[in-house]
Amino acid sequence: MSARSASLEQAEAAHETLFALTPDRRAQLEAFELLRHVPFDLFSVLSADAPDLTAAAFNSDLLIRNPWIRDVLGEL
């Protein structure tokens, strides 16, 4: 179990095994239960003044405004 997992599937299986064998350690591993959705809503704060917060608009803005980023992407 302690061997380094070679894939994500093996890692997931390993941590399931860890839980099963040592339920008392759930608290130590509580991060797995803390993957959660936070009611974080900027629109409720920004209301009508909200800019376009879509990922597509943000990416377009990055590419349009910043020549350095265009240079970087050209290197990829």
Place this chain on the structure above:
Amino acid sequence: MRRQTNNANVAKDAADSDWLFHIDADEFIWQGSSLSDEPVQVEDANTEVNLTVLERHFPEDGKQGTLFEGAFRATADLSEEDRKSVYGPFAAMIKRWQYSHGAGKGGVRTSDPLRLGVHNASEWRGDKWRGPARHVSTSAQLLHFDGLTPLHWLIKVWRYRRNPKDVQKVILQAHRAAQMD
């Protein structure tokens, strides 16, 4: 980092507010309730208030609509053995169950003689700067969007990569360097 620290402390000295939290542009303070409502009041002088961090993860289907959607993952401190077992091939790229930082951010009273750092404050105790008393907030947490979009994250990491190797060794923690490799 020095620039960040200097900026934070210039802001602290200039602030009219009672408290100052110096956070990054991709971080937001999420409050479930007012700081003043905390069960444990921060009444002692020279006490830092720490905001634990929740790192955003992109939606599982990979289709990000708006900048702030996704789920948030808290930190975890595992033994080295458990780290390797649980994180598998990602172990080298993760620190405290986060891809960025697990330290959160600290805020201080502007009237206290504490010095803000990037993550934590310090106080001068005779011969050197040391960590002050710390209260972990129960009402507020830090939401960290490490890369507002996958493209943004890629550019951030690429910016690190463009530094000379000797500079990378100074500015990057091992897990961040592993992400580039």
